[in-house]
Amino acid sequence: MREQGIASADRQEADQQFEAALRPRRLDDFTGQPKLKENLAIAIAAARRRGEAMDHVLLFGPPGLGKTTLAHIIAAELGVDIDLTSGPVIQKKLDLTGMLSNVRDKQVFFVDEIHRLLPDVEEMFYSALEDFRVDIIVGQGPGARTHSLPIPRFTAIGATTRMGMISAPMRGRFGLLLRLNHYGVAELQKIVARSASLLNITVDPAGAEEIARRARGTPRIANRLLRRVRDYAEVRGHGSIDHDTAREGLKVFGVDAKGLDKVDRAILQALCERFGGGPCGLSTLAISVGEPTETVEDVYEPFLIQQGLLMRTPRGRVATPAAWQHLGLLVPPSAPFNTATNDAPSLFS
Ligand SMILES: Nc1ncnc2c1ncn2[C@@H]1O[C@H](COP(=O)(O)OP(=O)(O)OP(=O)(O)O)[C@@H](O)[C@H]1O
Numbered sequence: 001m002r003e004q005g006i007a008s009a010d011r012q013e014a015d016q017q018f019e020a021a022l023r024p025r026r027l028d029d030f031t032g033q034p035k036l037k038e039n040l041a042i043a044i045a046a047a048r049r050r051g052e053a054m055d056h057v058l059l060f061g062p063p064g065l066g067k068t069t070l071a072h073i074i075a076a077e078l079g080v081d082i083d084l085t086s087g088p089v090i091q092k093k094l095d096l097t098g099m100l101s102n103v104r105d106k107q108v109f110f111v112d113e114i115h116r117l118l119p120d121v122e123e124m125f126y127s128a129l130e131d132f133r134v135d136i137i138v139g140q141g142p143g144a145r146t147h148s149l150p151i152p153r154f155t156a157i158g159a160t161t162r163m164g165m166i167s168a169p170m171r172g173r174f175g176l177l178l179r180l181n182h183y184g185v186a187e188l189q190k191i192v193a194r195s196a197s198l199l200n201i202t203v204d205p206a207g208a209e210e211i212a213r214r215a216r217g218t219p220r221i222a223n224r225l226l227r228r229v230r231d232y233a234e235v236r237g238h239g240s241i242d243h244d245t246a247r248e249g250l251k252v253f254g255v256d257a258k259g260l261d262k263v264d265r266a267i268l269q270a271l272c273e274r275f276g277g278g279p280c281g282l283s284t285l286a287i288s289v290g291e292p293t294e295t296v297e298d299v300y301e302p303f304l305i306q307q308g309l310l311m312r313t314p315r316g317r318v319a320t321p322a323a324w325q326h327l328g329l330l331v332p333p334s335a336p337f338n339t340a341t342n343d344a345p346s347l348f349s
């Protein structure tokens with residue numbers, strides 16, 4: 001048990017190092033997200049021209065799309081330092097006071113998982129974001145006093161996978177709200193080619209495209225698949241990755257033609273085979289595949305929705321005809337969205 005824990009901690013660290021090595025450092029190296037990049041480039045140029053701290057930025061979107069990467073890029077483009085922390089790490093108001101009183105003029109202060117800040121810490125963060133002040137308590141007991149201490153103007157960057165959990169007052173304090181969307185195949189193919197050249201892996205365009213097509217719209221997954229296919233190519237093939245090597249390698253690792261992994265397929269199977277296609281509540285679905293509800297909602301569901309395999313309705317999750325097809329099943333007459341019986345409208349009533 002303990003050894004297993006250590007092994008997985010090791011692997012996590014190796015994964016983190018691998019990711020850090022592949023991180024683009026400048027906005028020009030960051031592939032995709034054209035609108036977001038344009039907004040960001042303007043904000044960065046304006047801040048630089050004025051010689052001021054840039055507006056606070058809130059980055060949101062599913063895991064692995066580049067939020068942390070962008071935070072580092074913003075700091076690099078602004079030519080300032082970056083301090084990193086994350087919502088669950090800040091346990092007390094005093095922790096935040098300590099961090100903020102060390103902030104230097106115009107620098108970036110990155111708060112990952114900002115939706116997980118404790119309520120009283122969050123409230124204190126508001127005045128730092130808005131008025132650039134922190135409250136400190138001087139003295140003890142009945143004589144203790146609160147002083148409001150000015151801090152330098154800085155740029156806060158918040159990142160979250162759960163925009164729905166960000167309170168309105170928090171959201172309102174960020175000048176730039178930037179959403180990251182899933183990437184297209186051509187963009188992911190470019191990312192795979194770039195990573196391959198950084199890692200000295202030979203991959204031809206068709207091989208890169210095959211990996212890109214199965215990466216669930218996510219650069220992190222594209223990079224991980226590349227690494228696994230490289231292993232496969234070294235053991236089974238001649239070391240370089242072409243279309244066939246990519247396809248065979250991905251098959252061995254349980255990634256199917258649409259890029260769905262085992263958990264994706266388990267979700268669709270549960271929905272279609274056990275719950276007749278739905279509607280089925282999210283938590284029931286999560287339990288039936290043995291994953292935390294939050295993971296299903298943040299990681300798996302957005303991709304399945306984007307692929308047109310699953311829908312959210314007021315009554316629960318529903319499998320689309322494409323989901324049945326993908327599993328190689330016939331759409332039963334009783335299934336929601338079966339056009340023959342056509343009881344779909346009732347779902348929305
Ligand atoms: N646009 C991109 N171009 C090239 N590589 C990218 C891009 N976006 C992300 N990556 C790569 O994907 C990996 C994951 O990115 P990152 O850590 O920034 O995601 P994240 O959105 O912060 O995820 P999480 O929500 O899990 O924290 C990094 O290794 C990075 O190199």
Ligand SMILES: [Mg+2]
Pocket residue numbers: 067068069112159
């Ligand atoms: Mg991150």
